[in-house]
Amino acid sequence: MTAETHPVEREQLMAYLDGELAANEAARVAAHLQECAECQRLEADLRSVSAQMLSWNVEPAPAQINDSVLAALHASPSQQTAKEPWNLFRFLFQRRIRIARWGLAAACVGVAAIILVKVFVPSTTDEFQRLQLESKVYRAPDQKAAVNSAPEVTGSGEPRREKLKVEPSLLMPAPATPAPPPPPEQLSMRSGAVAKLSQMAKKRADDFASADQILLQPNAPMIARTASLKISAKDFQSARAGVDRIITSFHGFAASMTINNAVGEPQSLNAELHFPAAECNAALAALKALGRVEQEQQGGEEVTAQVVDIDARLKNARETETRLQDILKTRTGKVSDVLEVENQIAETRQKIEQMEGEQKALHNRITFSAITLDLHEEYQASLETNAPSAGRRIRNAIVDGFRSAAESSIALLVFLLNAVPSLLLATVVLFWPARWAWRKLQRASAGNTAIA
């Protein structure tokens, strides 16, 4: 029976018998069935199969189903909501519990996030306070004293190492400011050369009012000078005092200074010094006189083009700002136009301030030459034996042992504090899937046993 030879397909006939055809289609198949013997045989077969299948009846459902389902029905919140206000409350409370589970999970995530942020990201408030403190230190009235004062000695068990960081812009002295006279006891220099050079520099410093005025003359090449010196001195303490005196005498400042007084090692001083360009040569000569020069390097970068360029850009920006302000004062227009002009003024002002900062930094590089100084003591073999006694060593070992135990305990505690929120979170997230999987596993094993 094919579609070509037969107008009704067999599956169509079956659908007709099952009542699955639309009315018009069913009428067409019914009409065909009246005439077609082949379709009548198929109809009989299909009806026979259905009739035989219906002979398989199952036993009545056990009463236990009724009991358990109806018991669950009595306990179901849905049917209780319509009865009593108390039940309604219980129903809502149970819903709340579901919401609370999610809320609890979200809270755990939040707490974990806060702990992680607290542990790994430094507090912005602390950072702000630290910056404020540093700012106060840098702005102390006796700024030069901060540089020249004796450095603090750190922990007794470690090499004495110090580092003084000084912000150049804050510690930059006025060129005309007279230097305070050095204490007489510090004048015990290796030779009188430094004192002589200092006097020469003082005299020269009176010749100009400002280093800027000399160095930034038009058409003069503008050089940012740098130099580095490596000096070994026999008497380190006097050489170090000499460095302080040179800084004061030549109106310079120390951007950074590190002194190493470790026991058993030659003392050394590393510093980055800045001197007015006009006094750079004199200062270099004075520094060389502190000891034997092992290495010297000098360099200069011409920054004339950069200075001219930034001056021109700054001038143009200022003119633009003036013109825009004139427009704002004299012209009238729409509010949007006024706002646009104001925006442009703000942008121009921002550019001007940025360029002024660059200009100032450039001028500082020109007016102040940078000298990197590496001063160290000549090596002297010492017969002193500083090895600690056996008792001291045992005591140190005990103290170190207790300290390391305490540090290990703290590290363990910190690790636990870090890990516990994550573990809690993982427990909250994985508890329900694990419980579901466990129950399913149990049910599977029970089912297999029952089927087997």
Add this chain to the structure above:
Amino acid sequence: MTSDEQLILDFQRGSQAAFAELFDRYRQPVFGFFRRRLRDAARAEELAQETFLVVLRGIERYEPRATFRTYLYSIAFKQASGEYRRAKHDPVPISTEPVAAAQQDSCDALWVRRALEKLDEQHREVLLLREYEQLSYDEIAELLKIPVNTVRSRLFRARMELKSLLIPEVSEIKKVSL
């Protein structure tokens, strides 16, 4: 007579009697659904019970997108599929109790059961849903997530196959009885 859909909506609004009515209507069909698919009568009972409990527990989430009958049998079908997976080492999930235990069945019923066991699993499922659960083609398609045309073709093949399996058996039985 109130429709199934109306009853389930009434139950959502808190009517205990509505669910009792639905339970009364479908208790035996759902038990029969599992009983015809599983060997173990106790397990069939448990799964029928679990099906109604799932309806009870999920009543808040019920949405009248399909007929209640489809919804109920889809739950039952999922339960049965889970049971098949758990018992996948058993190649014949259809109830095949020993003849002694099924002596209460008529000879025809016994041969029907044995013939059904021999059918392809997909064909058998469509046939069972149509003949015993009385689902329409659309409902079967929705439940099994297959096109309606596929339901029709599978059903036809299943019936033809079952006919060829049953006719010799029945004739043989008749010969024996004669």
